[in-house]
Amino acid sequence: MDLPDLAWYCEVRAEVYGLLARLFRDPPDERLLAVIRHPDFVREWPVGRGQPDVDRGLERLAAALPAVDPDALRHEFWHLFGTLGPAAAPPWQSVYLDREGALMGEETLR
Structure with a gap:
C-alpha cells in the first residue's frame, strides 16, 4: 500500500470508527437513520468487505433497516x-x- 492509499485508508477507518462510536453513545436520530437506510450506505461500506462475517452483517443490516x-x-x-x-x-x-x-x-x- 503506497502512502496516499494508506492516508485514505486511515481517514476512512477514522470515519467508520467515529460512526460506530456515535451509534454506541446515542441512538441514531432521524437524519442519521435516513443516511444509514440509503441503499448506497451498505452497498458502499468501505471496511471489511470480503470477510464473511462483515458481508453477512451488512446483508442483515440492509434487510432490517427498512422496517426499523x-x-x-x-x-x-x-x-x-x-x-x-x-x-x-x-x-x-x-x-x-x-x-x-x-x-x-x-x-x-x-
Missing part, C-alpha cells in the same frame, strides 16, 4: 444500555468478569 421504527429503536437502545432501568447488556467489562457482577469491583482494580 425510529421510536422503537431509541427505546431498545436505552433499554439495552440501562438508561430506562437495569441494562440488558451493560457495556462495562467488569460486570462480566467480576464474580459478583459488580461495577468497578476487583476486576476493574486489577
